[in-house]
Amino acid sequence: MKIKFERSGGFAGITNSCVVNSEQLSSDEQKHLQEFLRDVENKKTENPSLNSGRNDCFQYKILVEDGKKFAITTDELAMDPNLRSLIDFLETRL
Protein backbone atom coordinates (compact mmCIF):
# COMPACT_ATOMS: atom_id res chain seq x y z
CA MET A 1 0.00 0.00 0.00
CA LYS A 2 1.18 3.50 -0.88
CA ILE A 3 0.17 6.76 0.75
CA LYS A 4 0.96 10.06 -0.92
CA PHE A 5 0.94 12.89 1.59
CA GLU A 6 1.24 16.63 1.01
CA ARG A 7 1.23 19.50 3.49
CA SER A 8 0.99 23.03 2.12
CA GLY A 9 0.11 26.49 3.36
CA GLY A 10 0.84 27.61 6.88
CA PHE A 11 2.34 31.04 7.51
CA ALA A 12 5.43 30.09 5.52
CA GLY A 13 3.50 28.64 2.57
CA ILE A 14 6.05 25.86 2.15
CA THR A 15 4.81 22.66 0.48
CA ASN A 16 6.27 19.35 1.70
CA SER A 17 5.32 15.92 0.46
CA CYS A 18 6.28 12.30 0.88
CA VAL A 19 5.26 8.84 -0.23
CA VAL A 20 4.93 6.19 2.45
CA ASN A 21 5.19 2.59 1.32
CA SER A 22 3.76 0.39 4.03
CA GLU A 23 6.05 -2.51 3.08
CA GLN A 24 9.03 -0.44 4.17
CA LEU A 25 7.64 0.21 7.66
CA SER A 26 8.33 -1.81 10.76
CA SER A 27 5.64 -4.27 11.81
CA ASP A 28 4.60 -1.97 14.66
CA GLU A 29 4.31 1.00 12.31
CA GLN A 30 2.35 -1.08 9.81
CA LYS A 31 -0.06 -2.08 12.55
CA HIS A 32 -0.53 1.56 13.64
CA LEU A 33 -1.00 2.67 10.07
CA GLN A 34 -3.67 0.03 9.47
CA GLU A 35 -5.49 1.20 12.59
CA PHE A 36 -5.35 4.85 11.48
CA LEU A 37 -6.61 3.97 8.04
CA ARG A 38 -9.42 1.82 9.37
CA ASP A 39 -10.62 4.82 11.39
CA VAL A 40 -10.35 7.08 8.36
CA GLU A 41 -11.96 4.64 5.93
CA ASN A 42 -14.92 4.22 8.22
CA LYS A 43 -15.40 7.96 8.07
CA LYS A 44 -14.35 8.67 4.52
CA THR A 45 -17.76 8.79 2.93
CA GLU A 46 -19.02 11.37 5.41
CA ASN A 47 -17.04 14.32 4.13
CA PRO A 48 -13.60 13.67 2.69
CA SER A 49 -12.97 17.28 1.61
CA LEU A 50 -13.24 20.00 4.21
CA ASN A 51 -11.64 23.41 4.31
CA SER A 52 -12.13 25.89 7.12
CA GLY A 53 -10.85 28.77 4.95
CA ARG A 54 -8.95 30.00 8.00
CA ASN A 55 -5.86 32.09 7.49
CA ASP A 56 -2.42 30.47 7.58
CA CYS A 57 -3.68 27.00 8.48
CA PHE A 58 -1.88 23.96 7.11
CA GLN A 59 -3.68 22.27 4.24
CA TYR A 60 -3.38 18.50 3.79
CA LYS A 61 -3.86 16.10 0.90
CA ILE A 62 -3.75 12.36 1.41
CA LEU A 63 -4.03 9.85 -1.41
CA VAL A 64 -4.23 6.21 -0.36
CA GLU A 65 -3.55 3.58 -3.03
CA ASP A 66 -4.53 0.18 -1.73
CA GLY A 67 -6.06 -1.69 -4.64
CA LYS A 68 -8.82 0.87 -4.49
CA LYS A 69 -7.93 4.56 -4.15
CA PHE A 70 -9.30 7.25 -1.95
CA ALA A 71 -8.30 10.86 -1.43
CA ILE A 72 -8.77 13.30 1.41
CA THR A 73 -8.24 17.07 1.33
CA THR A 74 -8.60 18.99 4.54
CA ASP A 75 -6.99 21.60 6.74
CA GLU A 76 -5.99 21.53 10.35
CA LEU A 77 -9.04 23.31 11.72
CA ALA A 78 -11.61 21.53 9.57
CA MET A 79 -10.29 18.01 9.81
CA ASP A 80 -12.19 15.10 11.24
CA PRO A 81 -10.58 14.24 14.61
CA ASN A 82 -10.13 10.69 13.32
CA LEU A 83 -7.59 12.05 10.84
CA ARG A 84 -5.36 13.65 13.46
CA SER A 85 -3.44 10.49 14.33
CA LEU A 86 -2.87 9.61 10.69
CA ILE A 87 -1.67 13.11 9.87
CA ASP A 88 0.59 13.21 12.94
CA PHE A 89 2.10 9.94 11.74
CA LEU A 90 2.56 11.15 8.17
CA GLU A 91 4.02 14.50 9.26
CA THR A 92 6.89 12.66 10.93
CA ARG A 93 7.78 11.37 7.45
CA LEU A 94 8.09 14.79 5.81
Added chain:
Amino acid sequence: MHTHCFAIPPYILEHIAKKGTKKDQAAALNTISISEQTRGRREALKHMSSLLAVSGKKERIIYDAKHRRFLPGELIMSEGQRKAPSVFAREAYQYSGTTYDFYKEIFGRNSIDDQGMRLDSTVRYGYKYSNAFWNGSQMVYGDGDGRIFRRFTRAIDIVAHELTHGVTDFEASLVYQDLSGALNEHMSDVFGSLVKQYHKKQKVDKADWLIGKGMFTSKINGDAIRSMKAPGTAYDDPRVGKDPQPSHMKDYKKISEDNGGVHIYSGIANHAFYLAAMDIGGCAWEKIGKVWYITLRDKLRPTSDFKDAAKKTFDVSGELFGISSTEQIAIKRAWSDVGVKI
Protein backbone atom coordinates in the same frame (compact mmCIF):
# COMPACT_ATOMS: atom_id res chain seq x y z
CA MET B 1 -15.45 23.12 29.07
CA HIS B 2 -14.76 21.08 25.96
CA THR B 3 -13.97 23.56 23.21
CA HIS B 4 -15.61 21.61 20.40
CA CYS B 5 -18.88 20.77 22.09
CA PHE B 6 -21.90 22.01 20.13
CA ALA B 7 -24.49 20.46 22.43
CA ILE B 8 -24.71 23.59 24.57
CA PRO B 9 -27.52 25.90 23.43
CA PRO B 10 -26.30 29.18 21.89
CA TYR B 11 -27.99 31.34 24.53
CA ILE B 12 -26.06 29.56 27.26
CA LEU B 13 -22.80 29.97 25.35
CA GLU B 14 -23.54 33.66 24.94
CA HIS B 15 -24.26 33.98 28.63
CA ILE B 16 -20.95 32.30 29.48
CA ALA B 17 -19.18 34.53 26.95
CA LYS B 18 -20.56 37.60 28.70
CA LYS B 19 -20.59 36.58 32.35
CA GLY B 20 -18.27 33.60 32.81
CA THR B 21 -14.73 33.51 34.11
CA LYS B 22 -12.13 34.65 31.59
CA LYS B 23 -11.21 31.06 30.86
CA ASP B 24 -14.83 30.01 30.31
CA GLN B 25 -15.50 33.16 28.26
CA ALA B 26 -12.72 32.25 25.89
CA ALA B 27 -13.86 28.63 25.57
CA ALA B 28 -17.44 29.75 24.90
CA LEU B 29 -16.33 32.21 22.24
CA ASN B 30 -14.21 29.55 20.60
CA THR B 31 -17.21 27.23 20.47
CA ILE B 32 -19.42 29.99 19.07
CA SER B 33 -16.75 30.69 16.46
CA ILE B 34 -16.66 27.08 15.25
CA SER B 35 -20.41 26.57 15.29
CA GLU B 36 -21.01 29.82 13.46
CA GLN B 37 -18.74 28.84 10.58
CA THR B 38 -21.59 27.40 8.60
CA ARG B 39 -23.61 30.59 8.98
CA GLY B 40 -22.62 34.03 7.74
CA ARG B 41 -19.01 34.37 8.81
CA ARG B 42 -18.95 38.13 8.75
CA GLU B 43 -22.14 38.37 10.74
CA ALA B 44 -20.79 35.84 13.21
CA LEU B 45 -17.64 37.89 13.66
CA LYS B 46 -19.60 41.07 14.26
CA HIS B 47 -21.76 39.25 16.76
CA MET B 48 -18.74 37.84 18.58
CA SER B 49 -16.89 41.14 18.64
CA SER B 50 -19.75 42.74 20.53
CA LEU B 51 -19.15 40.16 23.25
CA LEU B 52 -15.49 41.10 23.41
CA ALA B 53 -15.86 44.86 23.17
CA VAL B 54 -13.95 46.82 25.81
CA SER B 55 -14.78 50.38 24.72
CA GLY B 56 -11.60 51.79 23.27
CA LYS B 57 -9.09 50.42 25.73
CA LYS B 58 -6.29 48.11 24.71
CA GLU B 59 -6.88 44.73 26.27
CA ARG B 60 -4.68 41.72 25.70
CA ILE B 61 -4.97 38.18 26.99
CA ILE B 62 -2.31 35.49 26.58
CA TYR B 63 -3.01 31.77 26.94
CA ASP B 64 -0.59 28.85 27.01
CA ALA B 65 -1.63 25.69 25.14
CA LYS B 66 1.23 23.79 26.83
CA HIS B 67 2.04 22.00 23.59
CA ARG B 68 -1.47 20.64 23.19
CA ARG B 69 -3.91 21.56 20.43
CA PHE B 70 -6.81 22.78 22.50
CA LEU B 71 -7.74 26.45 22.32
CA PRO B 72 -7.50 28.77 24.02
CA GLY B 73 -5.41 26.99 26.69
CA GLU B 74 -4.52 28.19 30.18
CA LEU B 75 -4.72 31.92 30.91
CA ILE B 76 -1.20 33.10 31.79
CA MET B 77 -1.14 36.87 31.23
CA SER B 78 -3.63 39.75 31.19
CA GLU B 79 -3.57 43.44 30.31
CA GLY B 80 -1.36 45.50 32.60
CA GLN B 81 0.59 42.57 33.98
CA ARG B 82 4.18 43.75 34.34
CA LYS B 83 6.06 40.48 34.40
CA ALA B 84 5.58 38.01 31.59
CA PRO B 85 5.74 34.35 32.58
CA SER B 86 7.71 33.38 29.45
CA VAL B 87 9.42 34.85 26.42
CA PHE B 88 6.52 33.56 24.29
CA ALA B 89 4.00 35.46 26.40
CA ARG B 90 6.13 38.61 26.48
CA GLU B 91 6.50 38.71 22.71
CA ALA B 92 2.86 37.94 21.95
CA TYR B 93 1.78 40.58 24.49
CA GLN B 94 4.21 43.31 23.40
CA TYR B 95 3.87 42.85 19.66
CA SER B 96 0.07 42.62 19.70
CA GLY B 97 0.15 45.84 21.74
CA THR B 98 2.39 47.57 19.20
CA THR B 99 0.07 46.44 16.41
CA TYR B 100 -2.96 47.77 18.30
CA ASP B 101 -1.13 51.11 18.84
CA PHE B 102 -0.18 51.29 15.15
CA TYR B 103 -3.74 50.84 13.92
CA LYS B 104 -5.06 53.30 16.52
CA GLU B 105 -2.45 56.05 16.10
CA ILE B 106 -1.99 55.87 12.35
CA PHE B 107 -5.49 55.02 11.14
CA GLY B 108 -7.67 55.78 14.17
CA ARG B 109 -8.82 52.16 14.24
CA ASN B 110 -10.03 50.76 17.54
CA SER B 111 -8.64 47.21 17.50
CA ILE B 112 -9.29 44.40 15.03
CA ASP B 113 -13.00 45.07 14.63
CA ASP B 114 -12.78 48.86 15.17
CA GLN B 115 -14.98 48.34 18.21
CA GLY B 116 -12.35 47.62 20.84
CA MET B 117 -12.15 43.84 20.44
CA ARG B 118 -9.91 42.15 23.00
CA LEU B 119 -6.70 40.70 21.54
CA ASP B 120 -6.44 37.03 22.48
CA SER B 121 -3.30 35.02 21.75
CA THR B 122 -2.37 31.43 22.49
CA VAL B 123 1.32 30.55 22.65
CA ARG B 124 3.05 27.14 22.70
CA TYR B 125 0.33 25.60 20.55
CA GLY B 126 1.03 22.00 19.52
CA TYR B 127 4.22 20.01 19.78
CA LYS B 128 7.11 21.43 17.75
CA TYR B 129 4.43 23.23 15.79
CA SER B 130 6.00 25.37 13.05
CA ASN B 131 3.22 27.79 12.28
CA ALA B 132 1.08 30.72 13.40
CA PHE B 133 -2.51 31.36 12.36
CA TRP B 134 -5.64 33.42 12.95
CA ASN B 135 -8.59 31.13 13.73
CA GLY B 136 -11.31 33.72 13.26
CA SER B 137 -11.24 35.02 16.82
CA GLN B 138 -7.67 34.82 18.11
CA MET B 139 -3.99 34.50 17.23
CA VAL B 140 -2.27 31.12 17.66
CA TYR B 141 1.51 30.58 17.75
CA GLY B 142 3.68 27.47 17.73
CA ASP B 143 7.18 27.15 19.18
CA GLY B 144 8.70 25.97 15.91
CA ASP B 145 10.50 22.65 15.60
CA GLY B 146 13.93 24.09 16.50
CA ARG B 147 15.34 22.30 13.46
CA ILE B 148 13.99 24.50 10.68
CA PHE B 149 11.87 27.15 12.42
CA ARG B 150 12.23 29.18 15.58
CA ARG B 151 9.29 30.26 17.71
CA PHE B 152 6.63 32.19 15.78
CA THR B 153 6.20 34.92 18.38
CA ARG B 154 9.72 36.26 17.85
CA ALA B 155 8.92 38.37 14.76
CA ILE B 156 6.75 41.45 15.21
CA ASP B 157 5.66 41.33 11.57
CA ILE B 158 4.27 37.82 12.05
CA VAL B 159 2.17 38.99 15.00
CA ALA B 160 0.95 42.01 13.01
CA HIS B 161 0.31 39.76 10.00
CA GLU B 162 -2.00 37.54 12.04
CA LEU B 163 -3.85 40.49 13.60
CA THR B 164 -4.34 41.98 10.15
CA HIS B 165 -6.08 38.77 9.06
CA GLY B 166 -8.60 39.72 11.71
CA VAL B 167 -8.93 43.24 10.31
CA THR B 168 -9.43 41.80 6.81
CA ASP B 169 -12.11 39.43 8.13
CA PHE B 170 -14.04 42.41 9.49
CA GLU B 171 -13.57 44.60 6.43
CA ALA B 172 -13.07 43.26 2.89
CA SER B 173 -13.50 39.66 4.09
CA LEU B 174 -11.34 38.45 1.21
CA VAL B 175 -12.04 34.82 0.31
CA TYR B 176 -9.01 32.72 1.24
CA GLN B 177 -8.55 31.04 -2.12
CA ASP B 178 -6.67 31.86 -5.35
CA LEU B 179 -6.11 35.57 -6.08
CA SER B 180 -8.51 36.97 -3.49
CA GLY B 181 -6.69 34.78 -0.97
CA ALA B 182 -3.32 36.02 -2.25
CA LEU B 183 -4.63 39.57 -1.81
CA ASN B 184 -5.67 38.64 1.73
CA GLU B 185 -2.13 37.39 2.42
CA HIS B 186 -0.66 40.47 0.76
CA MET B 187 -2.61 42.78 3.06
CA SER B 188 -1.30 40.90 6.09
CA ASP B 189 2.28 41.13 4.82
CA VAL B 190 1.91 44.84 4.04
CA PHE B 191 0.63 45.78 7.49
CA GLY B 192 3.03 43.29 9.10
CA SER B 193 5.89 45.12 7.43
CA LEU B 194 4.46 48.56 8.21
CA VAL B 195 4.08 47.72 11.91
CA LYS B 196 7.71 46.59 11.96
CA GLN B 197 8.86 49.79 10.22
CA TYR B 198 6.73 51.90 12.57
CA HIS B 199 8.14 50.04 15.58
CA LYS B 200 11.68 50.69 14.35
CA LYS B 201 10.86 54.23 13.15
CA GLN B 202 12.28 53.38 9.73
CA LYS B 203 11.90 55.21 6.46
CA VAL B 204 11.43 53.11 3.34
CA ASP B 205 15.10 53.14 2.37
CA LYS B 206 16.16 51.78 5.77
CA ALA B 207 13.56 49.00 5.95
CA ASP B 208 14.59 45.44 5.06
CA TRP B 209 11.19 44.62 3.47
CA LEU B 210 11.53 41.06 4.76
CA ILE B 211 8.69 39.11 6.35
CA GLY B 212 9.63 36.78 9.21
CA LYS B 213 13.30 37.74 9.33
CA GLY B 214 15.30 35.36 11.53
CA MET B 215 12.53 32.76 11.68
CA PHE B 216 14.75 30.06 10.19
CA THR B 217 17.33 28.45 12.47
CA SER B 218 21.03 28.86 11.68
CA LYS B 219 20.93 25.42 10.03
CA ILE B 220 18.81 26.77 7.17
CA ASN B 221 20.06 28.96 4.34
CA GLY B 222 17.44 31.69 4.53
CA ASP B 223 17.18 35.26 5.79
CA ALA B 224 13.40 35.31 6.12
CA ILE B 225 10.19 33.67 4.97
CA ARG B 226 9.34 36.23 2.28
CA SER B 227 10.90 39.29 0.67
CA MET B 228 8.75 42.13 -0.61
CA LYS B 229 11.78 43.75 -2.20
CA ALA B 230 12.88 40.64 -4.09
CA PRO B 231 10.22 37.90 -4.01
CA GLY B 232 11.72 34.46 -4.57
CA THR B 233 15.01 35.21 -2.79
CA ALA B 234 14.17 34.84 0.92
CA TYR B 235 15.48 31.28 1.28
CA ASP B 236 17.05 28.46 -0.68
CA ASP B 237 17.87 25.27 1.18
CA PRO B 238 17.48 21.53 0.46
CA ARG B 239 15.36 21.08 3.59
CA VAL B 240 12.75 23.70 2.69
CA GLY B 241 13.29 24.22 -1.04
CA LYS B 242 13.58 27.58 -2.72
CA ASP B 243 11.35 30.56 -2.02
CA PRO B 244 8.63 30.09 -4.70
CA GLN B 245 7.26 33.64 -4.78
CA PRO B 246 7.12 35.32 -8.18
CA SER B 247 7.20 39.10 -8.61
CA HIS B 248 5.25 39.34 -11.87
CA MET B 249 1.82 38.20 -13.11
CA LYS B 250 3.41 36.42 -16.08
CA ASP B 251 4.38 33.69 -13.60
CA TYR B 252 0.87 33.19 -12.25
CA LYS B 253 -0.83 29.85 -12.89
CA LYS B 254 -3.70 28.17 -11.11
CA ILE B 255 -2.50 25.61 -8.58
CA SER B 256 -4.25 23.49 -5.96
CA GLU B 257 -1.84 23.57 -3.02
CA ASP B 258 -1.79 26.34 -0.41
CA ASN B 259 -5.42 27.29 -1.17
CA GLY B 260 -4.41 28.15 -4.72
CA GLY B 261 -1.02 29.61 -3.82
CA VAL B 262 -2.18 32.34 -1.44
CA HIS B 263 1.32 32.58 0.13
CA ILE B 264 3.01 32.27 -3.24
CA TYR B 265 1.26 34.82 -5.46
CA SER B 266 1.02 37.40 -2.67
CA GLY B 267 4.61 38.11 -3.73
CA ILE B 268 3.35 39.87 -6.87
CA ALA B 269 1.25 42.42 -4.97
CA ASN B 270 3.89 42.66 -2.24
CA HIS B 271 6.42 43.72 -4.83
CA ALA B 272 4.05 46.32 -6.28
CA PHE B 273 3.65 47.80 -2.79
CA TYR B 274 7.42 47.86 -2.28
CA LEU B 275 8.03 49.58 -5.64
CA ALA B 276 5.41 52.25 -4.97
CA ALA B 277 6.62 52.81 -1.39
CA MET B 278 10.20 53.30 -2.57
CA ASP B 279 9.06 55.67 -5.28
CA ILE B 280 6.99 57.77 -2.84
CA GLY B 281 9.64 57.68 -0.08
CA GLY B 282 9.45 58.77 3.55
CA CYS B 283 7.69 56.64 6.15
CA ALA B 284 5.59 54.08 4.31
CA TRP B 285 2.74 54.14 6.82
CA GLU B 286 2.07 57.85 6.24
CA LYS B 287 1.01 57.87 2.60
CA ILE B 288 0.93 54.53 0.80
CA GLY B 289 -0.01 52.75 4.02
CA LYS B 290 -3.05 54.99 4.31
CA VAL B 291 -4.00 54.27 0.68
CA TRP B 292 -3.82 50.51 1.32
CA TYR B 293 -5.73 50.77 4.58
CA ILE B 294 -8.63 52.74 3.10
CA THR B 295 -8.70 50.34 0.15
CA LEU B 296 -8.91 47.35 2.49
CA ARG B 297 -11.47 48.99 4.74
CA ASP B 298 -13.79 50.57 2.19
CA LYS B 299 -13.15 49.43 -1.37
CA LEU B 300 -12.35 45.74 -1.65
CA ARG B 301 -14.95 42.97 -1.71
CA PRO B 302 -14.65 39.25 -0.82
CA THR B 303 -13.78 38.18 -4.37
CA SER B 304 -11.53 41.12 -5.27
CA ASP B 305 -8.32 40.22 -7.08
CA PHE B 306 -5.09 42.08 -7.90
CA LYS B 307 -6.68 44.02 -10.75
CA ASP B 308 -9.41 45.27 -8.42
CA ALA B 309 -6.81 46.17 -5.80
CA ALA B 310 -4.75 48.07 -8.38
CA LYS B 311 -7.78 50.04 -9.58
CA LYS B 312 -8.96 50.82 -6.04
CA THR B 313 -5.55 51.85 -4.71
CA PHE B 314 -5.20 54.10 -7.78
CA ASP B 315 -8.62 55.66 -7.09
CA VAL B 316 -7.95 56.13 -3.36
CA SER B 317 -4.54 57.72 -3.99
CA GLY B 318 -6.28 60.16 -6.36
CA GLU B 319 -8.83 61.04 -3.68
CA LEU B 320 -6.16 61.49 -0.99
CA PHE B 321 -3.36 63.18 -2.93
CA GLY B 322 -4.95 64.39 -6.14
CA ILE B 323 -5.42 63.13 -9.68
CA SER B 324 -2.04 62.60 -11.36
CA SER B 325 -0.24 63.31 -8.07
CA THR B 326 3.21 61.79 -7.69
CA GLU B 327 1.70 59.24 -5.30
CA GLN B 328 -0.98 58.18 -7.78
CA ILE B 329 1.51 57.92 -10.62
CA ALA B 330 3.88 55.86 -8.45
CA ILE B 331 1.09 53.43 -7.58
CA LYS B 332 0.01 53.01 -11.19
CA ARG B 333 3.60 52.45 -12.32
CA ALA B 334 4.27 49.92 -9.54
CA TRP B 335 1.23 47.79 -10.43
CA SER B 336 2.16 48.01 -14.10
CA ASP B 337 5.72 46.87 -13.32
CA VAL B 338 4.38 43.63 -11.81
CA GLY B 339 2.06 43.04 -14.77
CA VAL B 340 -1.20 44.45 -13.40
CA LYS B 341 -2.56 47.15 -15.69
CA ILE B 342 -4.99 49.76 -14.43
